Amino acid sequence: MSIEKFSCAIVGAGVVGLAAAFVLRKKFRNILVCEKHTSFGRETSSRNSEVIHAGIYYPAGSLKARLCVEGNRLLYAHAEEYGVPYKRTGKLIAAFSEAEGRELEGLMEKAVKNGVTDVKILSENESRAMEPELSCTSALLSPSTGIIDSHALMASFESAVKETDSLHAYGCEVKSIEKSGGDYILNIRDADGEMMQIAAEVVINAAGLYAGEVAGSAGFDADGPGYRLYYSRGEYYKVNGVKPWHFKSLVYPTPDVDSLGIHIVLDLRGGLKLGPNAYYVDDVQYDLDERCKQDFFDVGLKYLPGLKWDDICPDMAGIRPKLQAPGVPFADFGIYEESGKGYGGFVNLMGIESPGLTSCLAIARHVEKLLF
Ligand SMILES: Cc1cc2nc3c(=O)[nH]c(=O)nc-3n(C[C@H](O)[C@H](O)[C@H](O)COP(=O)(O)OP(=O)(O)OC[C@H]3O[C@@H](n4cnc5c(N)ncnc54)[C@H](O)[C@@H]3O)c2cc1C
Numbered sequence: 113m114s115i116e117k118f119s120c121a122i123v124g125a126g127v128v129g130l131a132a133a134f135v136l137r138k139k140f141r142n143i144l145v146c147e148k149h150t151s152f153g154r155e156t157s158s159r160n161s162e163v164i165h166a167g168i169y170y171p172a173g174s175l176k177a178r179l180c181v182e183g184n185r186l187l188y189a190h191a192e193e194y195g196v197p198y199k200r201t202g203k204l205i206a207a208f209s210e211a212e213g214r215e216l217e218g219l220m221e222k223a224v225k226n227g228v229t230d231v232k233i234l235s236e237n238e239s240r241a242m243e244p245e246l247s248c249t250s251a252l253l254s255p256s257t258g259i260i261d262s263h264a265l266m267a268s269f270e271s272a273v274k275e276t277d278s279l280h281a282y283g284c285e286v287k288s289i290e291k292s293g294g295d296y297i298l299n300i301r302d303a304d305g306e307m308m309q310i311a312a313e314v315v316i317n318a319a320g321l322y323a324g325e326v327a328g329s330a331g332f333d334a335d336g337p338g339y340r341l342y343y344s345r346g347e348y349y350k351v352n353g354v355k356p357w358h359f360k361s362l363v364y365p366t367p368d369v370d371s372l373g374i375h376i377v378l379d380l381r382g383g384l385k386l387g388p389n390a391y392y393v394d395d396v397q398y399d400l401d402e403r404c405k406q407d408f409f410d411v412g413l414k415y416l417p418g419l420k421w422d423d424i425c426p427d428m429a430g431i432r433p434k435l436q437a438p439g440v441p442f443a444d445f446g447i448y449e450e451s452g453k454g455y456g457g458f459v460n461l462m463g464i465e466s467p468g469l470t471s472c473l474a475i476a477r478h479v480e481k482l483l484f
């Protein structure tokens with residue numbers, strides 16, 4: 113029995129898998145994007161802050177630093193060209209004490225090393241001139257930070273790819289991958305529960321939280337270093353009702369080791385949220401409860417004077433696929449072309465947490481360079 117053959121198969125239609133298909137659409141005769149849900153972006157790519165990061169926080173030379181800085185530029189250009197709604201809001205990292213003020217100097221140095229040269233430190237008065245409701249002691253201004261409509265971004269990638277001979281197969285879960293001669297055979301369960309097989313010369317594993325499982329099914333050591341994923345949950349609280357606060361910029365605290373800290377999240381419709389927090393979990397589970405409400409309320413009071421307990425309620429949760437184990441200070445994106453392990457043309461994308469949305473086009477270009 114002959115099976116359908118594609119030049120490239122991408123596992124996962126989150127923002128990274130879709131961006132890879134978009135960038136590679138001219139390099140491959142036909143691409144199959146396989147997604148287990150019935151449409152794109154149902155997991156991490158629609159459960160985030162939608163922030164276009166500048167690239168301030170990450171160690172110089174890391175993939176996170178390089179791909180975020182490049183991705184920021186590419187994403188603004190793409191949004192402009194394809195009509196994806198976005199806004200260059202700018203961002204303030206606010207210090208509320210002298211010690212935090214000194215941290216801003218370290219962040220500024222890091223940013224400049226990463227090539228983010230437009231940042232500057234604002235005094236208390238300068239910060240207040242920008243955001244009158246913010247009572248911080250100083251702040252780091254990042255003018256190139258912004259927000260983007262992540263759904264419209266993913267739709268723009270999908271529709272450009274639809275104009276080629278490539279295909280998005282929704283409701284199709286990749287159950288395992290085998291090597292067969294020069295090809296890879298993907299065993300897929302389709303939307304009717306039927307099993308089918310396709311062959312591909314190149315495979316890109318962009319399965320996000322499940323990238324370890326997909327890699328494991330192909331024979332990689334999913335529990336080994338560089339593949340084992342840790343899940344870090346982040347929740348958001350919506351600020352309800354009439355809002356007397358009028359922030360124009362995103363406002364962040366100084367970061368901690370696991371996350372950028374609960375911050376003011378603005379969306380393109382004028383909505384205001386607080387989030388996300390960060391704590392390690394064992395499972396992918398998006399249910400909401402009010403267990404963390406006190407933390408959100410305490411942080412909220414710092415930014416939103418007069419905030420009342422009933423002004424905030426749980427909004428959504430997302431989960432970061434991290435290579436960073438609890439207690440470890442930093443782990444980079446893991447982007448591997450696996451020829452060295454005997455899997456030529458197989459690319460694993462591991463630990464694509466924040467700034468993965470910002471970096472999506474730069475990650476896709478990086479994958480292109482690894483393959484060609
Ligand atoms: C709380 C939070 C806040 C964040 N904020 C930001 C931010 O402001 N800015 C930023 O740049 N980044 C942010 N991020 C990170 C960003 O959201 C992610 O890096 C990005 O969405 C990852 O995209 P992805 O395509 O790799 O993964 P996903 O969106 O998870 O996509 C993977 C896809 O693979 C599919 N899949 C999995 N297994 C299979 C299988 N076996 N067969 C078929 N399909 C499969 C899944 O269904 C899913 O659709 C945040 C993340 C979180 C959790």
